[in-house]
Amino acid sequence: MTSATQRPAPAGAPAAPSSPGPFRTLLTALRSRQIRALMSLSRAFVAPVNRSAFLTGAASSGLLRELAAQPADLASLARRLGLEDEADRLRVWLDIGVKLGDLSCRQEKYALRSRHAKALADPGNDAVVGALEEVTRFHFTVLRDAPDMLRGRRRYSLGDQDGTVIARSSMIVKPFVEAAVDRVLTRQGQVRLLEIGCGSGLYVRHAARRNPQLTGVAVDLQPEVAALAARNLADWGLSERVETRAGDALKIGFDETFDLVTMHQNIYYFPVAERVEALRAVRSLVAPGGRLLITSSCQGGSASLEALNLWLTYADFGGPLPEENALVEQMAQAGFSEARSFRVVPGEQFIAFTGVNGRAS
Ligand SMILES: C[S@@+](CC[C@H](N)C(=O)[O-])C[C@H]1O[C@@H](n2cnc3c(N)ncnc32)[C@H](O)[C@@H]1O
Known part of the structure; x- marks a missing residue:
């Protein structure tokens, strides 16, 4: 109703409350x-x-x-x-x-x-895009949903994770993994490599470039990830030297053993209680005198690393990130000699582990 149509209040009626103007409302809101x-x-x-x-x-x-x-x-x-x-x-x-x-x-x-x-x-920053995607899609949801998941006894499964995103985001630690590979891989001489959980195949490429006589097998559990690695290895001209296989590396049943077995950022795909047994199975794939190299983010890192640890803790496969000393001990229990860990960069909970298959399986 416009003021022109408003009738004056009858004499003696209570005055209408004056409504506050927009600035007054703003001031009240700000208080x-x-x-x-x-x-x-x-x-x-x-x-x-x-x-x-x-x-x-x-x-x-x-x-x-x-x-x-x-x-x-x-x-x-x-x-x-x-x-x-x-x-x-x-x-x-x-x-x-x-x-x-x-x-x-x-x-x-x-x-x-x-x-x-x-x-x-920038295409050179694909790993950063992968890491951002991992944070927004997986870390964000587990941080938000953890109490509800506990109440509903819910767990994440491998299908809740997008293997190709993880394969890309894992590349964020590329300089660290490559430095660890350089510590154990000779530049010359024939070497048979088995990479368990090869992701994009990036580290197989690094190993193959470092040692031009290296040949091997790259395996990934997730078929779409193995397919990504196979495409990449073909693009890099390495298909002749490295065969790609999809499946659980511990169940494939190889008819050979390898001079070097590498596991980059996937020891946590094995439950803690099964790590010694898994490492024993890995040792059976290492030639006598051959070496295992594991690289992994470990517990005790930054809040964002702990968010990854949280996701893994709430998953129905694998387990939390390893604790450094516990993993060295598990490697020794699995029969690896000279089991030890080394920090690839100061201040980061990114750790490399090596062991030698010093005795018959
Ligand atoms: C976090 S991703 C890391 C990928 C790659 N190693 C890297 O560092 O970029 C772990 C990968 O290990 C694979 N994986 C886990 N357990 C495996 C197994 N038993 N056999 C083969 N691959 C496995 C997963 O499918 C996944 O692609």
Whole structure:
């Protein structure tokens, strides 16, 4: 009702309460402890969570690479992402990217804006994209859902994890793993290598480049991961020297033993109670006098490493990250001689373990 249609209040009636103006409302809101807490939470958490979720999707969908090539309008982006029928809904998502500051939109063309968006678009940073994806898809959910999972007695299974994301994010520790390989692999001489849980095949490539006479077998439990390794090894011209196999390396039944067996970042795929038994089975694949090299993130690291440990603790396969001394002890119990650990870089809970198959299995 407009004021022109309002009738004056009858004489003697109580005065209508005056409504506060917008600025007064704002001042009252700012004095509210609840609103202040909400604003501080929003600054500290909501914006970073939204940005990491958006950037994860933007990187994994291919949007960042498209925009790194050149700015593009909605129609051509929709076409290049295979979303021609969904352009309107795509726009709503892209416009949030603009609001978050990761994209810009000028004259109807979207482009990369933030330093982070540009870095994630760089193909050389694929491991960083994988790590971001691992954090937003797996670490974030376990940190959020842990109490509910405990109440519902729920566990994660291998299918809850995307093996190809893990294979990419694992590459973040590439310099550390390569340094550990360099400590045990000679530059010359014939070496038969067995890599258990080869992921992308990156470390097999490193070993093969370090020693041009090296040949071997790369195995991964997850067929899609083994397929990724096979494609990569073919692209790197190594298919002749390294055979790729899918399956549980401890059950394949090889008709040979290997001079060097490597297990990078997968000892935690074996439950703690079964690690000695698994290591015994691994020892049966090592030639007499041959060596096992394990590299692994271990317990006691940063909060983000502990989030990985949490996920593994809530999974129905494998177990938590190893404790350094416990794993050395398990290797010795499995019959490896000279079982020892060494820190590849100071200050990081990333540790290499070696043992020799000094006796008959
Ligand atoms: C965290 S990923 C690491 C991949 C790669 N080693 C790297 O460091 O980038 C662990 C991999 O080990 C594989 N794996 C676990 N247990 C295995 C087993 N018994 N035999 C073969 N592969 C296994 C998993 O399928 C997974 O791809």
